[in-house]
Amino acid sequence: MTAAIQNPNEQLDTIAEFVRDRAAALDRGETDIRTDLARIGELGLLENGLGGKCLDHMVAVIDGIAAESLTVGFSLWAQRMTLEYLDRAPEHLRTRYCDELASGRRVGVTAMAAALKYLAGLGELPLVAERTDDGLTVSGPIHWASNVFPESLIVFPARTTDGGHVIAAVHADSPGIRINSSPELLALGATSSTSLAFEDVRIPAADIISEDLSEFCGAIRPTFLLLQTSFCAGIARASLTEASSRLYGLGEQFSGEYHRLAQQYGSLRDRLYRFATAPSSVPGADLIRLRLDGSVVAVAATRLEATLRGGAGYASSSATNRRFREAAFLPIQSPSEGQLRWELSKFE
Structure with missing residues (x-):
């Protein structure tokens, strides 16, 4: 695949600076995440942890990038998960798409959240596939997806009219796919997040990744949740670092809250990197709890930072304000905080 710079620390420093320099322009909608x-792909960072290997370096990449821009960290997660799906596909699909996704030449869209929700018993798959002589025709909505550009590759789940399930790949500009206009968002606008509608979209049999939804999702879910937690950890760390420099004067009144949050973040980070060394061996409840804690800590940390910055942090052009707005997405991102709490309750 792509060639990587030899020193991992140099890689992270290089991309962190690149993302930092572009974060404000992304937030203003002057550019998007494709650049x-x-x-990231040029630096060879997307391939880390593929093939069931240790995920700690991929976790560190998303963590470090999200500390500079959650917008980029979130889109990177979507790109990396699309690559994860294709890396587990039949060889002809891996050959066709993995290099393009790993290099960043093609943008990936993960529309798999509906599958994880379905397998948790919280709804049906909205896309319906009818088998044909040479593949499938698929109709229905994708209610929410990110990284949606005309040249993107979408990985999606569907239920078949004969009672089965499929996971397949399709180009976003394929006939029958309508990309709806992106709504105005509180933040993350540069991720090109929107809804789509499929109407008799033809999927050749060669573009089917798997027909075992449960097994496939069970295999990718640890990576899915760990890498989501990575961007929660990144933005939490950035906000706590900023907050720590303002615990004087009136800010001293928030020292207790800061130290409690710092302890929670420390626990989150320790578990995240420990679980990343052997993702498939981590109990499901521990992964769910980790992802839930990531969202809770990130939201609380950005709120504390905004409180300590005062009026300066209220200005929409400030990094504090951007992080506060970006983190507001985390409790509703799929799996949402409600879904995570519901799933966790089944283990208790």
């Missing part, structure tokens, strides 16, 4: 993903 960032291409640069």
Whole structure:
């Protein structure tokens, strides 16, 4: 695949600076994440942890990038998960798409959240596939997806009319796919997040990744949740670092809250990197709890930072304000905080 710079620390420093320099322009909607993903791909960072290997370096990449821009960290997660799916596909699909995704030349869209929700017993798959002589025709909505550009590759789940399930790949500009206009968002606008509608979209049999939804999702879910937690950890760390420099004067009144949050973040980070060394061996409840804690700590940390910055942090152009707005997405991102709490309750 792509060639990587020899020193991992140099890689992280290089991409962190690149993302930092572009974060404000992304937030203002003057550019989008395709440039960032291409640069990440050029550095060879997207391939870390593929093939069931240790995920700690991929976790560190998303963590470090999200500390500079959650927008990029989130889109990087979507790109990396699309690559994860294709890396587990039949060889002809791996050959066709993995290099393009790993290099950032093609943007990836993960529309698999509906499958994880379905397998948790929280709804049906909205896309319906009818078998044909040479593959499938698929109709229905994708209610929410990110990294949606005309040249993107979408990985999606569907239920078949004969009672089965499929996971397949399709180009976003394929006939029958309508990309709806992106809504105005509180933040993350540069991720090109929107809804889509499929109407009799033809999927050749060669583009089917798997027909065993449960097994496939069980295999990718640890990576899915760990890498989501990575961007929660990144933005939490950035906000706590900023907050720590303002615990004087009136800010001293928040020292207790800061230290409690710092302890929670420390626990989150320790578990994240420990679990990343052997993702498939981590109990499901521990992964769910980790992802839930990531969202809770990140939201609380950005709120504390905004409180300590005062009026300066209220200005929409400030990094504090951007992080506060970006983190507001985390409790509703799929799996949402409600879904995580519901799933966790089944283990208790």
